[in-house]
Amino acid sequence: MDLKSLYQEIILDHNRHPRNYGALEGPSHEAHGHNPLCGDQLHLTLVVDDEGVIQDLRFEGKGCAISTASASMMTEHVKGRPAKDVEALLHEFHEVATGKLDPEEAQLLGKLKIFAGVAEFPTRVKCATLCWHTLKSAVDKGATATTE
Amino acid sequence: MAESASLDAVTCKGCAGEQPPIDVEAIRADFPVLHQDVRDKPLVYLDNAASTHKPLAVIDAVSAMYLRDYSNIHRGVHTLSQRATAVYENARERVRCHLNARETSEIIFTRGTTEAINLVANSWGRVNLREGDEVILSELEHHSNIVPWQMLRESQGIVLRVIPIDDDGDLILEEYEKLLNPRTKLVSVSHISNALGTVNPIAQILRMAREQGVTTLVDGAQAVAHKPVDVQELQADFYAFSGHKIYGPSGIGVLYGRKEILQDMPPWQGGGDMILSVGFEKTIYNEPPFRFEAGTPNISGAAGLTAALCYICNHGIRRIDEWEQRLLAHAQHRLREIPGLRLVGTAKEQSCAISFVLDGIHAHDVGTVLDMQGVAVRTGHHCAQPAIERFGLAATTRASLAVYNTIEEIDALAAAIRKAQEVLS
Numbered sequence: 001m002d003l004k005s006l007y008q009e010i011i012l013d014h015n016r017h018p019r020n021y022g023a024l025e026g027p028s029h030e031a032h033g034h035n036p037l038c039g040d041q042l043h044l045t046l047v048v049d050d051e052g053v054i055q056d057l058r059f060e061g062k063g064c065a066i067s068t069a070s071a072s073m074m075t076e077h078v079k080g081r082p083a084k085d086v087e088a089l090l091h092e093f094h095e096v097a098t099g100k101l102d103p104e105e106a107q108l109l110g111k112l113k114i115f116a117g118v119a120e121f122p123t124r125v126k127c128a129t130l131c132w133h134t135l136k137s138a139v140d141k142g143a144t145a146t147t148e
Numbered sequence: 149m150a151e152s153a154s155l156d157a158v159t160c161k162g163c164a165g166e167q168p169p170i171d172v173e174a175i176r177a178d179f180p181v182l183h184q185d186v187r188d189k190p191l192v193y194l195d196n197a198a199s200t201h202k203p204l205a206v207i208d209a210v211s212a213m214y215l216r217d218y219s220n221i222h223r224g225v226h227t228l229s230q231r232a233t234a235v236y237e238n239a240r241e242r243v244r245c246h247l248n249a250r251e252t253s254e255i256i257f258t259r260g261t262t263e264a265i266n267l268v269a270n271s272w273g274r275v276n277l278r279e280g281d282e283v284i285l286s287e288l289e290h291h292s293n294i295v296p297w298q299m300l301r302e303s304q305g306i307v308l309r310v311i312p313i314d315d316d317g318d319l320i321l322e323e324y325e326k327l328l329n330p331r332t333k334l335v336s337v338s339h340i341s342n343a344l345g346t347v348n349p350i351a352q353i354l355r356m357a358r359e360q361g362v363t364t365l366v367d368g369a370q371a372v373a374h375k376p377v378d379v380q381e382l383q384a385d386f387y388a389f390s391g392h393k394i395y396g397p398s399g400i401g402v403l404y405g406r407k408e409i410l411q412d413m414p415p416w417q418g419g420g421d422m423i424l425s426v427g428f429e430k431t432i433y434n435e436p437p438f439r440f441e442a443g444t445p446n447i448s449g450a451a452g453l454t455a456a457l458c459y460i461c462n463h464g465i466r467r468i469d470e471w472e473q474r475l476l477a478h479a480q481h482r483l484r485e486i487p488g489l490r491l492v493g494t495a496k497e498q499s500c501a502i503s504f505v506l507d508g509i510h511a512h513d514v515g516t517v518l519d520m521q522g523v524a525v526r527t528g529h530h531c532a533q534p535a536i537e538r539f540g541l542a543a544t545t546r547a548s549l550a551v552y553n554t555i556e557e558i559d560a561l562a563a564a565i566r567k568a569q570e571v572l573s
Contacts, residue, residue, distance in 0.1 A: 006516065007571050038512055038528055039542035064510035065572060121516055
């Protein structure tokens with residue numbers, strides 16, 4: 001595996017220029033994520049409308065390129081989707097990121113499939129999945145997600 | 149008992165005297181694990197502060213134990229038990245010799261440094277520390293020399309005081325002096341910092357404590373593979389280290405305790421071997437060191453530990469230190485040349501760990517890109533969160549050296565770091 005297959009241009013781009021970065025004022029849902037392994041912190045704020053659709057969301061925090069890009073790409077991916085889809089998305093993302101599901105067979109992930117590259121680095125899987133656990137926790141009205 | 153294969157395998161040839169500098173290629177030939185490719189690149193192992201690899205002498209000693217001499221130790225009247233006991237007790241003598249302790253009864257085997265410190269906290273600490281008594285630690289400490297004392301704070305109400313470090317990662321001794329007071333009962337500090345590589349002026353620190361009548365514990369986990377240690381010269385009350393960081397097996401370590409102190413300490417774990425006699429009405433505890441070694445210990449680990457100490461001793465700890473200091477100087481020079489790299493920890497005297505950060509790049513990404521080039525380093529807070537946070541950081545990348553590292557490997561590290569910057573910036 002060469003360097004570029006994990007650190008693909010799209011991941012580096014989202015790391016350099018994270019989308020939907022910051023905090024929403026008056027969020028309907030929010031959650032805090034923490035990866036004790038590296039001390040990475042992530043805060044998510046969401047506005048979910050009466051129909052249960054994620055109208056807007058933002059993230060902020062400090063993390064590595066994988067965790068920042070994953071959070072940035074996640075926000076783009078779920079904006080406008082029903083909050084109830086988050087569980088299935090998290091599940092599929094986790095399966096791909098841990099190498100249990102061939103990215104070609106993933107139905108829901110679109111360009112997020114590129115995170116299949118982290119499967120070769122077991123200690124880095126949590127970097128990619130932290131934002132998803134945090135999102136799940138937010139839509140479940142939880143407060144804190146950890147990767148432990 | 150002379151027929152013990154593992155005992156023969158580990159006989160110390162005596163400490164090296166005047167000898168030419170280390171022949172690193174000859175040393176590398178002793179470590180089979182180094183000769184492999186990782187991700188299609190030659191392995192460059194620079195995670196030695198976490199754990200070192202094992203020379204064939206250690207692997208053979210452990211193997212010989214299981215192939216020929218293994219049995220449970222002490223009390224067995226049969227031959228194998230006597231051989232295994234001889235190997236185990238010979239290890240104690242080797243450790244005594246290596247630390248220059250007066251007696252083997254001052255050498256307690258533990259699982260490692262962590263257990264050694266927990267032993268002191270739970271045995272000596274529970275008897276000698278009362279509410280309001282103070283224990284002095286340093287900002288450089290590994291979590292294993294912080295958490296046991298916090299646990300004691302919860303149960304005994306002791307107070308923890310912390311010697312701060314300056315921007316170079318040196319302990320501020322003037323602050324330490326101010327912390328020492330009549331309530332101080334223990335000073336527990338590391339000999340060498342695992343996170344920053346700072347070599348603490350341990351003799352001076354212990355002397356200052358002793359002048360106030362304060363008991364001392366040294367976490368020597370990062371020291372014994374790199375520096376000569378003489379517990380009598382240091383006049384340390386306790387000194388702890390781990391086998392796996394000195395080219396020996398994991399799961400065995402040592403607590404040295406001064407005889408006069410050990411005599412008065414109660415056991416901290418109960419079980420077999422730590423007693424003289426057991427009755428339901430009354431049990432009589434064994435003498436040190438056995439009082440502190442309940443249950444079947446790491447017998448093969450002791451054989452391996454002996455071999456590891458002999459390996460160090462035969463090559464000469466001063467020659468090892470000289471070679472490592474050359475590597476360290478080269479590494480500091482190479483890393484300082486890299487734009488956007490900042491060394492974290494620039495202490496007056498440093499040993500084998502070098503921490504650094506790269507502008508705008510998270511340590512975990514550095515670690516992964518280095519791994520993809522065959523270079524093994526550690527990233528994160530290195531179980532010394534307060535020390536890393538002192539520099540306003542959550543994580544650093546740490547390269548740590550051992551005697552088998554080469555100048556070429558340092559160059560490979562520098563090249564891999566530049567590649568990481570190229571890929572990730």
